Amino acid sequence: MKNIEREQINKVIGDVFMQFPFMFAEPIERDEIEEVVGPIYRAIMVFHGDFSGKIEILLPKEVGVELTKNLLSDEFDEQVVPEREVVDSIKELANVICGHSLTTLFGEERIFNVDPPIVSNVTQKEWLDSLVSDDAFYFLVDDTPMFLEFKHCNEGV
Amino acid sequence: MKYKILIVDDSELTRKIMTKTLSMTCLDIGEFIYASNGREALKKLDENWIDIVFADINMPVMNGIEMIEKMHEDGILKTVPVVMVSTDGSQARIEELKMKGIRAYIRKPFKPELVRDVVNDLLGEK
Ligand SMILES: [Mg+2]
Numbered sequence: 001m002k003n004i005e006r007e008q009i010n011k012v013i014g015d016v017f018m019q020f021p022f023m024f025a026e027p028i029e030r031d032e033i034e035e036v037v038g039p040i041y042r043a044i045m046v047f048h049g050d051f052s053g054k055i056e057i058l059l060p061k062e063v064g065v066e067l068t069k070n071l072l073s074d075e076f077d078e079q080v081v082p083e084r085e086v087v088d089s090i091k092e093l094a095n096v097i098c099g100h101s102l103t104t105l106f107g108e109e110r111i112f113n114v115d116p117p118i119v120s121n122v123t124q125k126e127w128l129d130s131l132v133s134d135d136a137f138y139f140l141v142d143d144t145p146m147f148l149e150f151k152h153c154n155e156g157v
Numbered sequence: 158m159k160y161k162i163l164i165v166d167d168s169e170l171t172r173k174i175m176t177k178t179l180s181m182t183c184l185d186i187g188e189f190i191y192a193s194n195g196r197e198a199l200k201k202l203d204e205n206w207i208d209i210v211f212a213d214i215n216m217p218v219m220n221g222i223e224m225i226e227k228m229h230e231d232g233i234l235k236t237v238p239v240v241m242v243s244t245d246g247s248q249a250r251i252e253e254l255k256m257k258g259i260r261a262y263i264r265k266p267f268k269p270e271l272v273r274d275v276v277n278d279l280l281g282e283k
Contacts, residue, residue: 020266068170072170072173073177075173085170088168089170091168092168096265100246103247108247109249112247
């Protein structure tokens with residue numbers, strides 16, 4: 001991935017978190033990532049069009065819970081946030097990130113078809129294994145690490 | 158006049174966010190009605206007098222585009238303004254949707270002020 005693309009993606013993520021759930025996402029280096037405790041989620045979004053590819057996001061449940069609370073304010077102030085709501089929030093976040101990344105990288109004249117996001121749980125080992133990719137981006141979202149990988153190729157599918 | 162608003166989205170979370178956002182505006186809203194896909198929305202449109210529809214594009218059973226096509230086959234339903242809400246930023250896609258008959262497009266994430274302006278624009282007294 002080119003440096004200019006990296007800068008664009010970093011900006012998209014920062015803007016999306018700021019405008020959407022009002023959270024602060026700051027790009028960090030791989031070696032700044034600390035161990036994560038608790039469950040981890042993975043969201044995958046596949047897109048097709050003039051360019052095709054996928055966006056993969058890995059984030060600890062902690063970020064998902066915070067995200068849900070911010071999106072639905074008042075609803076879960078003092079209560080435990082149900083799993084289903086957390087998964088739906090992560091899907092919505094992935095949708096927004098994907099939509100904005102595509103126009104930022106490829107312009108507003110292209111049409112992409114995006115499959116619905118798929119959210120699943122990953123193990124600590126999968127989390128650590130994914131941290132070696134060269135296409136990866138790392139962020140601290142309100143002090144919790146998040147990982148994003150953006151892969152695309154020029155052939156339409 | 159209190160507005161009756163139909164929110165069509167397969168994600169319950171998105172329906173809640175839309176409701177919350179609309180409620181944050183000073184719009185005079187009488188009632189929210191919900192549907193989780195286009196087919197359900199057509200049924201709700203049949204049973205209720207709806208002032209404005211906010212609809213998602215990608216939904217199972219019947220998507221937002223099929224829904225608007227069906228609405229345009231009906232003399233009365235085609236007069237109900239439909240606002241599409243999506244994360245897609247493609248101008249080409251938005252033009253395509255306007256050709257299908259949507260009256261406005263809102264890109265996510267959005268602020269309450271934008272939603273208010275769109276409603277006032279489409280329903281406000283001129
Ligand atoms: Mg949808």
